[in-house]
Amino acid sequence: MSVASGTNMESMKTDLPPFPLIGKNPDEEPPRVRFAPSPTGSLHVGGARTALYNWLIAQGARVEGDTNASFIVRVEDTDVARSTKESEESVLKDLEWLGLQWDEGPVTNGDFGPYRQSERADLYKSVARILLDSGKAYPCFSTNEELESVKEAQMKAGESPRYDGKWRDADPELVQQKIDAGDPYTVRFKVPKGARVVIDDVVRGTIAWDAEATVGDFILLRSSGVPVYNFCVAVDDATMGITMVVRAEEHLTNTLRQGLILDALGAPRPRYAHCSLILGEDQQKLSKRHGATSCNQFKEDGFLPDAMINYLSLLGWNDGTDREIFTRDELVDSFDMSRVNPSGAVFDMQKLKWINGNHLKMMSIEEVKPLILEQLIKHNVLNSNGASDSINRITLAATCLAKQMMVTTVDAATNAKAVLAYPLPQSFDDLSSVEPDEQKLIKSGAFYNVAKAIVAAYDAGVLPRPNEVNVMEPFEELNGELIVEDNATGGGAYAYPAAWKTFMKTLGKEMNLKGKNLFHPARLAMTGVMSGQDVTKQMALLQLACEFGSAVDLEGGLEVVPLEVRIEMLRGFLETIPEEFRVKKEEVVVKEVVQGKKGGGG
Known part of the structure; x- marks a missing residue:
């Protein structure tokens, strides 16, 4: 039977393409692993984990001295209706963001390209022709209506739907007549x-299929001449010399078809490793309904690429210990596919945040500051058109303030907004806007007495406050890093933090208060919230925002409440507090709070 004149099979080569692994054992060759995304959307965390595991295999081999190990990206874009260039670019950008640089693939190219299936059509058709000529494939003229009728009959009989083999052993003369007549065929x-x-699956052990009963005769080329997914993948893996295929367990049935094709071509099969699916907390396959699932969204939400790599590696793998925090290099040294668990891995957002927070703490101020700047601009805290020196100082302060508490870089922007605002209720009747513990503090009388003393100190000009000289002092030491160039003028080193400490010590003595009974009311009075970060750091950031007003994004809706406005708001609120909540049961009388030099170093 000749098919050269068929509309689907014209102008095709008949020589078998080179298969680099012919006559070789893939296990003994330098690792050539591939990540093969379909460009139909963003890079999902499941795909990112697959890419990571393949990348780690190649990187680990290099560390051990195998310089020929390769990580390949191959774009599987045969689904013309759904594949887009924009999606391909998005996936590649996400891989770059994660730091999973490929050795061969789009952009980088290589010796086994092209690396887009849409550019390999002639190769697929030539291989299909070889299979036809060798009798390992055949033309099928069954119509969609005929196939659907067979499927319905099989299902009614309780059978698994599969092709009935009508054209498998058809009369060659009849087949040729239909080809010559131009009848469409698959x-x-x-x-x-x-x-x-x-x-012998690396993750799941031995898996066997009865091929005939499981899949029946399957399509390689559609009637339009477009190759189907499994055919393309098998041909690509063979011609690119892929030694191991690491992918999700949902591809297991694809492995059956691809293995049959490779056997028919005489090409060695790569090793296979089918990883578990990533599940939501409801034990269902992770999807958009579980929240963020795309790498791009995690990037937007302030997660670090190294933290994502760390967390994704743990979705099915461990190094045999309880260790959970790894640097990228440590993962390369430790990773081994033999330790990948076949059980489903549950995506835990809280654990990802915990890991991300740990990676943020591991970074230096200078490393994390550019990431914080990006978020401060994005979330309308800073105006990108402001003076660079002003922006730098505010960014440094916001970074230092959030460094030890943030779990994502977005938290720094959220924290800065909270510090610059003043969420104290407008009146005693408006306590629903504050937390229950804050309500209790206000009603106990402790807040009234401490806040009244702070207002009195401000009116007397003795409430410590930062100025242009000492505004950065609260951030002087963080993780052992010196961040202020000159603090030796204007009242001596650490004048503002020292003055605030002295003020609070004196206030506590005269009011017979200490610990949280003193500091919580003072923080609530100064910042509008009872708990939080060091008051001097918060006031320093506020001073910077007020001092460099052109650098903050007031037009974008940022709320900045200066200290003098806070004091007036506080004064007004104190007047609304009922008499029974103004004095504690011990009948503490508010005395003069601070004696000595006016300004207290501020």
């Missing part, structure tokens, strides 16, 4: 009778 793979496919 090309089907002829599954050998009694064929079994057995693989």
Whole structure:
């Protein structure tokens, strides 16, 4: 039977393409692993984990001295209706953001390209022609209506739907007549009778299929001449010399078809490793309904690429210890596919945040500051058109303030907004806007007495406050890093933090208060919230925002409440507090708070 004149099979080469692994054992060759995304959307965390595991295999081999190990990206874009260039670019950008740089693939190219399936159509057709000529594939002229009728009959009989083999052993003359007449046909793979496919899966152990009973004769080329997914993948893996295929368990049935094709071509099969699916907390496959699932969204939400890499590696793998924090280099040294668990891995957002927070703490101020700047601008805290020196100082302060408490870089922007605002209720009747513990503090009388003393100190000009000289002092030491160039003028080093400490010590003595009974009311009076970060750091950031007003994004809706406005708001609120909540049961009388030099270093 000749098919050269068929509309689907014209102008095709008949030589078998080179298969680099012919006559070789893939396990003994330098690792050539691939990540093969379909450009139909963003890079999902499941795909990112697959890419990571493949990348780690190649990187680990290099560390051990195998310089020929390669991580390949191959774009599987045969689904013309859904594949877009924009999605491809998005996936590649996400891989770059994660730091998973490929050795061969789009942009970088290589010796086994092209690396987009849409650019390899002639190769697929030539291989299909070889399979046809060797009798391992055949033309099928069954119409969609005929196939649907067969499927319905099989389902009614309780059978698994599969092709009935009508054209498998058709009369060659009849086949040629239909080809010559221009009748449309698909090309089907002829599954050998009694064929079994057995693989030794790195993750799941031995898996065997009765090929004939499981899949039947499947399509290689559609009637339009477009190759189907499994055919493309098998041909690509063979011609690119892929030694191991690492992918999700949902591809197991694809492995059966691909194994049959590779066997028919005489190409060695790569090793296979089918990882578990990533699940939501409801044990269902992770999807958008579980929240963020795309790498781009995690990037937008302030997660670090190294933290994502760390967390994704743990979704099914461990190093045999309880360790959970790894640097990228440590993962390369530790990773081994033999320790990947076949059980489903649950995506835990809280654990990801915990890991991200740990990676942020591991970074230096200078490393994390550019990331914080990006978020401060994005979330309308800073105006990108402001003076660079002003922006730098505010960013440094916001970074230092949030460094030890943030779990994502977005938290620094959220924290800065909270510090610059003043969420004290407008009146005693408006206590629903504050937390229950704050309500209790206000009603106990402790807040009234401490706040009244702070207002009195401000009116007397003795409430410590930062100025242009000492405004950065609260951030002087963080993680052992010196961040202020000159603090030796204007009242001596650490004048503002020292003055505030002295003020609070004196206030506590005269009011017979200490610990949280003193500091919580003072923080609530100064910042509008009872708990939080060091008051001097918060006031320093506020001073910077007021001092460098052109650098903050007031037009974007940022609320900045200066200290003098806070004092007036506080004064007004104190007047609304009922008499029974103004004095504690011990009848503490508010005395003069601070004696000595006016200004207290501020």
